[in-house]
Amino acid sequence: MSRASEGTPVPVSFCADADRRIILWAAILASSMGFIDSSVTSIATPAMREALGATLQQAQWINAAYLLSLSSLVLVGGAMGDRFGIARIFSLGILVFVGGSLACAAALTPEQMIAARAVKGVGAALMVPGSMAMVSRAYPRAERGQALGLWAAASTLTTALGPVLGGMFVTWGGELGWRLVFALNLPLGLAALWLIRGRTPGDIGKPGVRVDILGGLLATLGLGLMAWALTEASAGPMIALAAVASLAAFLAWEAMTPAPMLRLAMFRNRTMAVTNLVTFVLYFALNGVMFYLPMTAVSAWKVTPLDVTAAFLPISVLIGILSAPAGRMADRWGAGPLMAAGSGLVACAYAGLWLAAPHGQFWTNVVPLTALAGFGLGLVVAPLTAAAMQGAEDGEQGAASGINNAVARVAGLIAIALQGRIAAAAYGPGAPGFGVTGDGPAHLAATGAAFGAVALTASLMAALAAVLALMLARRVR
Structure with missing residues:
Protein backbone atom coordinates (compact mmCIF):
# COMPACT_ATOMS: atom_id res chain seq x y z
CA MET A 1 0.00 0.00 0.00
CA SER A 2 1.19 3.53 -0.81
CA ARG A 3 1.12 5.75 2.24
CA ALA A 4 2.16 9.31 2.93
CA SER A 5 4.03 8.50 6.10
CA GLU A 6 4.38 5.25 7.94
CA GLY A 7 7.64 5.44 9.77
CA THR A 8 9.79 3.96 7.00
CA PRO A 9 13.51 4.40 7.72
CA VAL A 10 15.05 7.22 5.75
CA PRO A 11 18.72 7.84 4.99
CA VAL A 12 20.51 10.08 7.49
CA SER A 13 21.52 12.34 4.60
CA PHE A 14 17.89 13.51 4.10
CA CYS A 15 19.21 16.88 5.29
CA ALA A 16 22.12 18.39 7.15
CA ASP A 17 21.74 19.13 10.86
CA ALA A 18 22.09 22.88 10.25
CA ASP A 19 19.17 22.82 7.77
CA ARG A 20 16.59 21.23 10.06
CA ARG A 21 15.21 24.43 11.56
CA ILE A 22 15.04 26.05 8.13
CA ILE A 23 13.06 23.07 6.83
CA LEU A 24 10.77 23.40 9.84
CA TRP A 25 10.01 27.03 9.02
CA ALA A 26 9.41 26.18 5.37
CA ALA A 27 6.87 23.59 6.49
CA ILE A 28 5.22 26.11 8.83
CA LEU A 29 4.89 28.72 6.09
CA ALA A 30 3.38 26.26 3.63
CA SER A 31 1.03 24.70 6.18
CA SER A 32 -0.17 28.15 7.21
CA MET A 33 -1.34 28.84 3.67
CA GLY A 34 -3.40 25.67 3.66
CA PHE A 35 -4.80 25.96 7.18
CA ILE A 36 -6.12 29.50 6.90
CA ASP A 37 -7.56 29.12 3.40
CA SER A 38 -11.02 27.81 4.26
CA SER A 39 -11.66 30.19 7.16
CA VAL A 40 -10.48 33.25 5.25
CA THR A 41 -12.53 32.27 2.20
CA SER A 42 -15.66 31.88 4.36
CA ILE A 43 -15.23 35.42 5.68
CA ALA A 44 -14.57 36.81 2.20
CA THR A 45 -17.45 34.93 0.54
CA PRO A 46 -20.11 37.68 0.94
CA ALA A 47 -17.79 40.25 -0.66
CA MET A 48 -16.82 37.81 -3.42
CA ARG A 49 -20.46 37.00 -4.16
CA GLU A 50 -21.25 40.68 -4.59
CA ALA A 51 -18.18 41.43 -6.74
CA LEU A 52 -18.52 38.36 -8.97
CA GLY A 53 -22.32 38.25 -9.08
CA ALA A 54 -22.33 34.68 -7.75
CA THR A 55 -25.47 32.76 -6.83
CA LEU A 56 -25.75 30.77 -3.60
CA GLN A 57 -24.94 27.56 -5.51
CA GLN A 58 -21.87 29.16 -7.07
CA ALA A 59 -20.75 30.40 -3.65
CA GLN A 60 -21.04 26.82 -2.38
CA TRP A 61 -18.90 25.58 -5.27
CA ILE A 62 -16.23 28.21 -4.61
CA ASN A 63 -15.52 26.45 -1.33
CA ALA A 64 -16.53 22.93 -2.35
CA ALA A 65 -14.16 22.88 -5.36
CA TYR A 66 -11.19 23.33 -3.02
CA LEU A 67 -12.39 20.68 -0.55
CA LEU A 68 -13.22 18.27 -3.37
CA SER A 69 -9.78 18.18 -4.94
CA LEU A 70 -8.02 18.27 -1.56
CA SER A 71 -10.03 15.50 0.12
CA SER A 72 -9.96 13.15 -2.87
CA LEU A 73 -6.27 13.58 -3.69
CA VAL A 74 -4.54 14.11 -0.33
CA LEU A 75 -3.71 10.39 0.08
CA VAL A 76 -2.40 10.27 -3.49
CA GLY A 77 -0.28 13.33 -2.70
CA GLY A 78 1.29 11.50 0.22
CA ALA A 79 2.08 8.47 -1.94
CA MET A 80 3.62 10.73 -4.61
CA GLY A 81 5.92 12.15 -1.95
CA ASP A 82 7.08 8.63 -1.10
CA ARG A 83 7.60 7.84 -4.78
CA PHE A 84 9.27 10.99 -6.12
CA GLY A 85 10.66 12.60 -2.94
CA ILE A 86 8.79 14.47 -0.23
CA ALA A 87 10.51 17.83 -0.73
CA ARG A 88 10.06 17.65 -4.51
CA ILE A 89 6.30 17.02 -4.30
CA PHE A 90 5.99 19.50 -1.43
CA SER A 91 7.60 22.19 -3.59
CA LEU A 92 5.40 21.29 -6.56
CA GLY A 93 2.36 21.61 -4.31
CA ILE A 94 3.43 25.09 -3.22
CA LEU A 95 3.82 26.19 -6.85
CA VAL A 96 0.38 24.86 -7.79
CA PHE A 97 -1.22 26.36 -4.67
CA VAL A 98 0.33 29.79 -5.28
CA GLY A 99 -0.66 29.67 -8.95
CA GLY A 100 -4.25 28.87 -7.97
CA SER A 101 -4.20 31.69 -5.41
CA LEU A 102 -3.12 34.22 -8.04
CA ALA A 103 -5.86 32.94 -10.34
CA CYS A 104 -8.35 33.49 -7.49
CA ALA A 105 -7.08 37.05 -7.02
CA ALA A 106 -7.57 37.77 -10.73
CA ALA A 107 -10.94 35.98 -11.18
CA LEU A 108 -13.65 38.02 -12.86
CA THR A 109 -16.48 35.46 -12.93
CA PRO A 110 -17.76 32.80 -10.52
CA GLU A 111 -16.69 30.08 -12.95
CA GLN A 112 -13.12 31.35 -13.01
CA MET A 113 -13.06 31.46 -9.21
CA ILE A 114 -14.39 27.91 -8.91
CA ALA A 115 -11.74 26.59 -11.34
CA ALA A 116 -8.97 28.45 -9.51
CA ARG A 117 -10.12 27.07 -6.16
CA ALA A 118 -10.02 23.53 -7.56
CA VAL A 119 -6.42 24.13 -8.66
CA LYS A 120 -5.58 25.33 -5.14
CA GLY A 121 -7.04 22.12 -3.74
CA VAL A 122 -4.75 20.06 -5.95
CA GLY A 123 -1.78 22.08 -4.73
CA ALA A 124 -2.83 21.59 -1.10
CA ALA A 125 -3.19 17.82 -1.67
CA LEU A 126 0.45 17.73 -2.78
CA MET A 127 1.67 20.17 -0.13
CA VAL A 128 -0.12 19.20 3.10
CA PRO A 129 1.06 15.56 3.46
CA GLY A 130 4.67 16.59 2.85
CA SER A 131 4.66 19.26 5.54
CA MET A 132 4.61 17.01 8.61
CA ALA A 133 6.48 14.21 6.82
CA MET A 134 9.37 16.54 6.00
CA VAL A 135 9.67 17.69 9.61
CA SER A 136 9.45 14.11 10.86
CA ARG A 137 12.20 12.92 8.55
CA ALA A 138 14.46 15.93 9.07
CA TYR A 139 14.67 15.49 12.86
CA PRO A 140 15.97 12.45 14.75
CA ARG A 141 13.39 10.60 16.84
CA ALA A 142 14.61 12.16 20.11
CA GLU A 143 13.96 15.71 18.79
CA ARG A 144 10.95 15.00 16.59
CA GLY A 145 8.27 15.60 19.20
CA GLN A 146 9.56 19.06 20.05
CA ALA A 147 9.83 19.99 16.37
CA LEU A 148 6.29 18.81 15.60
CA GLY A 149 5.07 20.66 18.69
CA LEU A 150 6.58 23.90 17.39
CA TRP A 151 5.05 23.20 13.96
CA ALA A 152 1.62 22.65 15.54
CA ALA A 153 1.88 25.76 17.74
CA ALA A 154 2.91 28.02 14.87
CA SER A 155 0.20 26.54 12.65
CA THR A 156 -2.43 27.16 15.34
CA LEU A 157 -1.30 30.77 15.70
CA THR A 158 -1.48 31.44 11.95
CA THR A 159 -4.85 29.70 11.76
CA ALA A 160 -6.15 32.02 14.48
CA LEU A 161 -4.68 35.20 12.99
CA GLY A 162 -5.53 34.39 9.35
CA PRO A 163 -9.26 35.18 9.56
CA VAL A 164 -8.51 38.41 11.44
CA LEU A 165 -6.14 39.53 8.70
CA GLY A 166 -8.67 38.51 6.05
CA GLY A 167 -11.45 40.37 7.85
CA MET A 168 -9.33 43.53 7.99
CA PHE A 169 -8.56 43.35 4.28
CA VAL A 170 -12.18 42.74 3.27
CA THR A 171 -13.62 45.38 5.63
CA TRP A 172 -11.19 48.16 4.74
CA GLY A 173 -10.20 47.21 1.21
CA GLY A 174 -13.49 46.27 -0.43
CA GLU A 175 -13.06 44.21 -3.59
CA LEU A 176 -9.33 44.91 -3.67
CA GLY A 177 -9.15 43.62 -0.10
CA TRP A 178 -10.44 40.11 -0.77
CA ARG A 179 -8.25 39.85 -3.86
CA LEU A 180 -5.21 40.77 -1.73
CA VAL A 181 -6.11 37.96 0.69
CA PHE A 182 -5.39 35.46 -2.08
CA ALA A 183 -2.40 37.34 -3.47
CA LEU A 184 -0.66 37.20 -0.06
CA ASN A 185 0.05 33.52 -0.68
CA LEU A 186 2.63 34.54 -3.30
CA PRO A 187 5.28 35.93 -0.88
CA LEU A 188 4.55 33.14 1.64
CA GLY A 189 4.95 30.45 -0.99
CA LEU A 190 8.09 31.97 -2.49
CA ALA A 191 9.64 32.24 0.97
CA ALA A 192 8.91 28.56 1.67
CA LEU A 193 10.40 27.52 -1.69
CA TRP A 194 13.52 29.60 -1.07
CA LEU A 195 13.98 28.08 2.38
CA ILE A 196 13.64 24.48 1.17
CA ARG A 197 15.77 24.78 -1.95
CA GLY A 198 18.79 22.46 -1.92
CA ARG A 199 18.41 21.48 1.73
CA THR A 200 17.19 17.87 1.32
CA PRO A 201 19.85 16.03 -0.70
CA GLY A 202 18.85 12.67 0.81
CA ASP A 203 15.23 12.99 -0.30
CA ILE A 204 15.51 10.81 -3.42
CA GLY A 205 12.17 8.99 -3.26
CA LYS A 206 11.56 5.30 -3.80
CA PRO A 207 11.06 4.12 -7.39
CA GLY A 208 9.21 0.98 -6.24
CA VAL A 209 6.37 2.83 -4.51
CA ARG A 210 3.11 2.74 -6.47
CA VAL A 211 0.74 5.69 -6.72
CA ASP A 212 -2.99 4.96 -6.88
CA ILE A 213 -3.90 7.47 -9.59
CA LEU A 214 -7.05 5.61 -10.67
CA GLY A 215 -8.27 5.55 -7.06
CA GLY A 216 -7.81 9.29 -6.81
CA LEU A 217 -9.70 9.89 -10.05
CA LEU A 218 -12.61 7.65 -9.00
CA ALA A 219 -12.79 9.38 -5.60
CA THR A 220 -12.78 12.80 -7.28
CA LEU A 221 -15.52 11.75 -9.71
CA GLY A 222 -17.71 10.21 -7.02
CA LEU A 223 -17.38 13.07 -4.53
CA GLY A 224 -17.81 15.65 -7.28
CA LEU A 225 -21.04 14.06 -8.49
CA MET A 226 -22.28 13.80 -4.92
CA ALA A 227 -21.58 17.50 -4.32
CA TRP A 228 -23.37 18.31 -7.58
CA ALA A 229 -26.42 16.25 -6.59
CA LEU A 230 -26.60 17.90 -3.16
CA THR A 231 -25.91 21.46 -4.33
CA GLU A 232 -27.97 21.77 -7.51
CA ALA A 233 -31.73 21.30 -7.16
CA SER A 234 -31.93 20.57 -10.89
CA ALA A 235 -29.31 17.80 -10.82
CA GLY A 236 -31.88 15.01 -10.81
CA PRO A 237 -31.73 11.41 -9.53
CA MET A 238 -29.40 10.22 -12.30
CA ILE A 239 -26.57 12.36 -10.97
CA ALA A 240 -27.07 10.89 -7.49
CA LEU A 241 -27.05 7.37 -8.94
CA ALA A 242 -23.88 8.15 -10.89
CA ALA A 243 -22.26 9.40 -7.67
CA VAL A 244 -23.15 6.20 -5.84
CA ALA A 245 -21.88 4.09 -8.75
CA SER A 246 -18.59 6.01 -8.90
CA LEU A 247 -17.99 5.69 -5.18
CA ALA A 248 -18.86 1.97 -5.34
CA ALA A 249 -16.33 1.58 -8.15
CA PHE A 250 -13.77 3.40 -6.01
CA LEU A 251 -14.31 1.02 -3.10
CA ALA A 252 -14.16 -2.00 -5.40
CA TRP A 253 -10.89 -0.77 -6.91
CA GLU A 254 -9.38 -0.10 -3.48
CA ALA A 255 -10.29 -3.65 -2.45
CA MET A 256 -8.50 -5.26 -5.41
CA THR A 257 -5.54 -3.03 -6.29
CA PRO A 258 -2.19 -4.06 -4.80
CA ALA A 259 -1.33 -0.47 -3.80
CA PRO A 260 -4.55 1.23 -2.62
CA MET A 261 -4.67 4.80 -1.40
CA LEU A 262 -7.26 3.61 1.15
CA ARG A 263 -6.72 0.15 2.66
CA LEU A 264 -10.28 -0.89 3.51
CA ALA A 265 -9.13 -3.62 5.89
Missing part, protein backbone atom coordinates in the same frame (compact mmCIF):
# COMPACT_ATOMS: atom_id res chain seq x y z
CA MET A 266 -8.10 -0.89 8.34
CA PHE A 267 -11.80 -0.24 9.04
CA ARG A 268 -12.27 -3.74 10.41
CA ASN A 269 -10.84 -2.27 13.58
CA ARG A 270 -13.88 -0.99 15.50
CA THR A 271 -12.00 1.90 17.08
CA MET A 272 -10.71 3.05 13.70
CA ALA A 273 -14.18 2.86 12.12
CA VAL A 274 -16.03 4.63 14.94
CA THR A 275 -13.38 7.34 15.30
CA ASN A 276 -13.66 8.27 11.64
CA LEU A 277 -17.45 8.22 11.89
CA VAL A 278 -17.23 10.66 14.83
CA THR A 279 -14.85 12.79 12.74
CA PHE A 280 -17.29 12.88 9.84
CA VAL A 281 -20.41 13.90 11.78
CA LEU A 282 -18.60 16.41 14.01
CA TYR A 283 -16.79 18.14 11.15
CA PHE A 284 -20.03 18.13 9.17
CA ALA A 285 -21.52 20.20 12.00
CA LEU A 286 -18.51 22.52 12.29
CA ASN A 287 -18.07 23.25 8.59
CA GLY A 288 -21.75 23.88 7.94
CA VAL A 289 -22.02 26.51 10.66
CA MET A 290 -18.69 28.21 10.03
CA PHE A 291 -19.31 28.54 6.28
CA TYR A 292 -22.82 30.01 6.50
CA LEU A 293 -22.34 32.12 9.64
CA PRO A 294 -20.31 34.89 7.91
CA MET A 295 -22.77 34.92 5.02
CA THR A 296 -25.66 35.37 7.45
CA ALA A 297 -23.95 37.97 9.64
CA VAL A 298 -22.85 40.20 6.77
CA SER A 299 -25.95 39.94 4.59
CA ALA A 300 -28.66 40.38 7.23
CA TRP A 301 -27.19 41.31 10.61
CA LYS A 302 -25.02 44.16 9.23
CA VAL A 303 -21.84 42.81 10.83
CA THR A 304 -18.56 43.74 9.13
CA PRO A 305 -16.22 40.97 7.91
CA LEU A 306 -13.68 42.09 10.51
CA ASP A 307 -16.20 41.74 13.33
CA VAL A 308 -17.19 38.28 12.04
CA THR A 309 -13.70 37.07 12.93
CA ALA A 310 -14.72 37.35 16.59
CA ALA A 311 -16.72 34.17 16.01
CA PHE A 312 -13.71 32.36 14.51
CA LEU A 313 -10.93 33.48 16.82
CA PRO A 314 -12.12 31.76 20.04
CA ILE A 315 -12.26 28.40 18.27
CA SER A 316 -8.63 28.50 17.12
CA VAL A 317 -7.38 29.94 20.41
CA LEU A 318 -9.25 27.45 22.61
CA ILE A 319 -8.17 24.48 20.49
CA GLY A 320 -4.58 25.66 20.82
CA ILE A 321 -4.85 26.14 24.59
CA LEU A 322 -6.82 23.00 25.44
CA SER A 323 -5.29 20.42 23.08
CA ALA A 324 -2.29 19.59 25.30
CA PRO A 325 -4.24 19.16 28.58
CA ALA A 326 -7.02 17.31 26.73
CA GLY A 327 -4.43 14.93 25.33
CA ARG A 328 -3.10 14.26 28.83
CA MET A 329 -6.63 13.66 30.14
CA ALA A 330 -7.30 11.28 27.25
CA ASP A 331 -4.20 9.30 28.22
CA ARG A 332 -5.58 9.00 31.75
CA TRP A 333 -9.30 8.46 31.22
CA GLY A 334 -9.55 7.41 27.58
CA ALA A 335 -10.45 9.39 24.48
CA GLY A 336 -14.13 8.41 24.36
CA PRO A 337 -15.43 10.37 27.38
CA LEU A 338 -13.62 13.57 26.36
CA MET A 339 -14.81 13.28 22.77
CA ALA A 340 -18.37 12.74 24.01
CA ALA A 341 -18.22 15.68 26.41
CA GLY A 342 -16.69 18.02 23.85
CA SER A 343 -19.14 17.02 21.11
CA GLY A 344 -21.99 17.51 23.58
CA LEU A 345 -20.84 21.07 24.27
CA VAL A 346 -20.70 21.75 20.53
CA ALA A 347 -24.24 20.39 20.18
CA CYS A 348 -25.44 22.72 22.97
CA ALA A 349 -23.68 25.71 21.39
CA TYR A 350 -25.25 25.10 17.99
CA ALA A 351 -28.67 24.54 19.56
CA GLY A 352 -28.20 27.98 21.12
CA LEU A 353 -27.38 29.42 17.68
CA TRP A 354 -30.61 27.90 16.37
CA LEU A 355 -32.58 29.70 19.10
CA ALA A 356 -30.62 32.96 18.68
CA ALA A 357 -30.71 33.07 14.86
CA PRO A 358 -34.05 34.94 14.49
CA HIS A 359 -32.79 37.78 16.73
CA GLY A 360 -29.44 38.36 15.01
CA GLN A 361 -27.67 39.67 18.11
CA PHE A 362 -24.11 38.89 17.06
CA TRP A 363 -22.08 40.11 20.04
CA THR A 364 -24.40 39.10 22.87
CA ASN A 365 -25.54 35.71 21.50
CA VAL A 366 -23.45 34.43 18.62
CA VAL A 367 -19.90 35.15 19.86
CA PRO A 368 -20.40 33.56 23.33
CA LEU A 369 -21.99 30.49 21.72
CA THR A 370 -19.16 30.03 19.20
CA ALA A 371 -16.72 30.36 22.12
CA LEU A 372 -18.60 27.52 23.86
CA ALA A 373 -18.28 25.46 20.66
CA GLY A 374 -14.56 26.27 20.63
CA PHE A 375 -14.26 24.99 24.20
CA GLY A 376 -15.95 21.76 23.18
CA LEU A 377 -13.71 21.35 20.13
CA GLY A 378 -10.67 21.98 22.32
CA LEU A 379 -11.66 18.90 24.32
CA VAL A 380 -12.21 16.82 21.18
CA VAL A 381 -9.36 17.48 18.74
CA ALA A 382 -6.40 15.89 20.56
CA PRO A 383 -8.32 12.82 21.82
CA LEU A 384 -9.81 12.33 18.36
CA THR A 385 -6.35 12.31 16.81
CA ALA A 386 -5.10 9.93 19.50
CA ALA A 387 -8.03 7.56 18.91
CA ALA A 388 -7.38 7.55 15.16
CA MET A 389 -3.73 6.67 15.78
CA GLN A 390 -4.48 4.02 18.42
CA GLY A 391 -7.00 2.35 16.15
CA ALA A 392 -4.31 1.69 13.52
CA GLU A 393 -1.96 -1.26 13.39
CA ASP A 394 1.77 -0.76 13.95
CA GLY A 395 3.32 0.90 10.90
CA GLU A 396 0.02 2.34 9.66
CA GLN A 397 -0.25 5.41 11.89
CA GLY A 398 0.68 7.70 9.01
CA ALA A 399 -2.01 6.21 6.80
CA ALA A 400 -4.53 6.45 9.65
CA SER A 401 -3.73 10.16 10.09
CA GLY A 402 -4.14 10.80 6.37
CA ILE A 403 -7.46 8.97 6.26
CA ASN A 404 -8.78 10.88 9.27
CA ASN A 405 -7.77 14.18 7.65
CA ALA A 406 -9.45 13.20 4.38
CA VAL A 407 -12.65 12.21 6.22
CA ALA A 408 -12.79 15.66 7.85
CA ARG A 409 -12.42 17.34 4.44
CA VAL A 410 -15.12 15.17 2.87
CA ALA A 411 -17.42 16.04 5.77
CA GLY A 412 -16.90 19.74 5.02
CA LEU A 413 -17.59 19.20 1.32
CA ILE A 414 -20.88 17.40 1.96
CA ALA A 415 -21.93 19.77 4.75
CA ILE A 416 -21.56 22.88 2.62
CA ALA A 417 -23.47 21.29 -0.24
CA LEU A 418 -26.34 19.83 1.81
CA GLN A 419 -26.66 22.70 4.28
CA GLY A 420 -26.96 25.14 1.39
CA ARG A 421 -30.03 23.26 0.17
CA ILE A 422 -31.46 23.30 3.69
CA ALA A 423 -30.81 27.04 4.09
CA ALA A 424 -32.32 27.92 0.70
CA ALA A 425 -35.46 25.89 1.47
CA ALA A 426 -35.85 27.52 4.90
CA TYR A 427 -35.35 31.02 3.43
CA GLY A 428 -38.13 30.49 0.91
CA PRO A 429 -38.72 31.82 -2.61
CA GLY A 430 -38.67 35.53 -1.80
CA ALA A 431 -36.03 38.09 -2.84
CA PRO A 432 -33.20 38.88 -2.41
CA GLY A 433 -32.27 35.35 -1.30
CA PHE A 434 -30.18 33.75 1.42
CA GLY A 435 -26.73 35.27 1.75
CA VAL A 436 -27.52 38.29 -0.41
CA THR A 437 -27.30 41.68 1.32
CA GLY A 438 -30.72 43.15 1.91
CA ASP A 439 -32.86 45.20 4.27
CA GLY A 440 -36.26 44.90 5.84
CA PRO A 441 -37.87 42.65 8.44
CA ALA A 442 -38.85 40.01 5.87
CA HIS A 443 -35.25 39.45 4.76
CA LEU A 444 -34.04 39.41 8.38
CA ALA A 445 -36.67 36.87 9.38
CA ALA A 446 -36.05 34.64 6.35
CA THR A 447 -32.29 34.73 6.87
CA GLY A 448 -32.72 33.92 10.56
CA ALA A 449 -34.89 30.95 9.66
CA ALA A 450 -32.34 29.77 7.09
CA PHE A 451 -29.34 29.96 9.39
CA GLY A 452 -31.41 28.52 12.23
CA ALA A 453 -32.07 25.44 10.09
CA VAL A 454 -28.33 25.13 9.43
CA ALA A 455 -27.52 25.44 13.14
CA LEU A 456 -30.19 22.94 14.18
CA THR A 457 -28.91 20.37 11.71
CA ALA A 458 -25.37 20.94 12.95
CA SER A 459 -26.52 20.56 16.57
CA LEU A 460 -28.13 17.21 15.82
CA MET A 461 -24.98 16.01 14.06
CA ALA A 462 -22.78 17.08 16.97
CA ALA A 463 -25.11 15.26 19.36
CA LEU A 464 -24.78 12.15 17.19
CA ALA A 465 -20.98 12.51 17.42
CA ALA A 466 -21.29 12.55 21.24
CA VAL A 467 -23.35 9.36 21.22
CA LEU A 468 -20.93 7.62 18.87
CA ALA A 469 -17.96 8.73 20.99
CA LEU A 470 -19.46 6.92 23.99
CA MET A 471 -18.96 3.70 22.04
CA LEU A 472 -15.21 4.29 22.42
CA ALA A 473 -15.31 5.03 26.14
CA ARG A 474 -14.14 1.56 27.16
CA ARG A 475 -12.01 0.78 24.14
CA VAL A 476 -9.54 3.64 23.66
CA ARG A 477 -7.13 4.12 26.55
